[in-house]
Amino acid sequence: xxxxxxxxxxxxxxxxxxxxxxxxxxxxxxxxxxxxxxxxxxxxxxxxxxxxxxxxxxxxxxxxxxxxxxxxxxxxxxxxxxxxxxxxxxxxxxxxxxxxxxxxxxxxxxxxxxxxxxxxxxxxxxxxxxxxxxxxxxxxxxxxxxxxxxxxxxxxxxxxxxxxxxxxxxxxxxxxxxxxxxxxxxxxxxxxxxxxxxxxxxxxxxxxxxxxxxxxxxxxxxxxxxxxxxxxxxxxxxxxxxxxxxxxxxxxxxxxxxxxxxxxxxxxxxxxxxxxxxxxxxxxxxxxxxxxxxxx
Numbered sequence: 001x002x003x004x005x006x007x008x009x010x011x012x013x014x015x016x017x018x019x020x021x022x023x024x025x026x027x028x029x030x031x032x033x034x035x036x037x038x039x040x041x042x043x044x045x046x047x048x049x050x051x052x053x054x055x056x057x058x059x060x061x062x063x064x065x066x067x068x069x070x071x072x073x074x075x076x077x078x079x080x081x082x083x084x085x086x087x088x089x090x091x092x093x094x095x096x097x098x099x100x101x102x103x104x105x106x107x108x109x110x111x112x113x114x115x116x117x118x119x120x121x122x123x124x125x126x127x128x129x130x131x132x133x134x135x136x137x138x139x140x141x142x143x144x145x146x147x148x149x150x151x152x153x154x155x156x157x158x159x160x161x162x163x164x165x166x167x168x169x170x171x172x173x174x175x176x177x178x179x180x181x182x183x184x185x186x187x188x189x190x191x192x193x194x195x196x197x198x199x200x201x202x203x204x205x206x207x208x209x210x211x212x213x214x215x216x217x218x219x220x221x222x223x224x225x226x227x228x229x230x231x232x233x234x235x236x237x238x239x240x241x242x243x244x245x246x247x248x249x250x251x252x253x254x255x256x257x258x259x260x261x262x263x264x265x266x267x268x269x270x271x272x273x274x275x276x277x278x279x280x281x282x283x284x285x286x287x288x289x290x291x292x293x294x295x296x
Contacts, residue, residue: 007255008125008143009157011043019044021124026256027156029148042145046123055108056121058144060101070152071161071229072098078232084212084219086268087226090114090173096164104142107168115177119168128187128196135184138177140167153229156256166223170207175268176221180207182279195287198249199279205248205263206275211235212265221271224259231258240264243274246294249287 010022021039029035045056060068076098079088094110096102108118120134122141131141142163147155155162170176183203190196210222218236225231239261241247248263265271278286 007157010125011047011123013047019047019123024156027148028151028154032148035148039145043123046121046144049121051120055104055119056144057103057105058101063149064146065100067146067149067152068101068161069099072165074153074229075165075227078229079226082220082232082235083226084214084221086173086175087170087221090176091169094169094172096168101146101160102164104144107164111168111172114172115174117171117177128200132184132187132196132200135180136188137184138181140171162223162227166227169226170221170223175272176207179272179276179279182276183207186279186282189283190287192284192287194291195282195284198287198291199282201250202245202248202275202278204253205251206271209259209262210265210271211240211262212271213267218264234258235262238262243270245274245278246290249290250294
């Protein structure tokens, strides 16, 4: 379960109609008025958007494009070294732009012909059931802002680099995409918040921070690892456990730090047979049973 930290910065609209993003105290852009204003502008675009309308387009600045270029170029050799071949094949099929920040409709236009997934805009945090409900219809809620420019290889929160380079490349794999869709459809069967949280935590330790053996080496496939320059250097040194649904759904973790415990699949077949099958079958009773198993 989550402990400490806020994954997305809260967003509020002031009485005068402007939007404010409440960055955490450790956020490097918190004391930069220009960055704070820009974050508010981008969040406002998503808040003002209505489903069914064209996805809001952001007029990214040259500085923002440079952040995207820097991160894309720095992550590329890390991916070749650390990413599982299923992710790499999907990345090469998707062919995201590396020289400019893509609009979300561009990502959808590249991704939909491959696996049927599309992207929509989110100002930040999306309610858990709404986020997973959209996954069940092959729709990914994505932020559109970029991390603070002085530290392009670090972000304390998910940004468009995480949402698109991490998850977009992952969703271009039919096998990863099907597991993600199954997690979304599972949410529609669940009545209790405890069961929903259990599914979200299994998702965290698989599609966000999952690792997998390949040809005798441990490779990463989780979007949280593969969108993080630092995490890719660290994941091999963490504690690696076998896939265990009860453990994955109840283990305490801190979202603000590198993950000290990771769950390692023996291959794609095991990931599908264990995690994928769980998402296909889970209901409130199964989630409660696994929680009780972890507590015993």
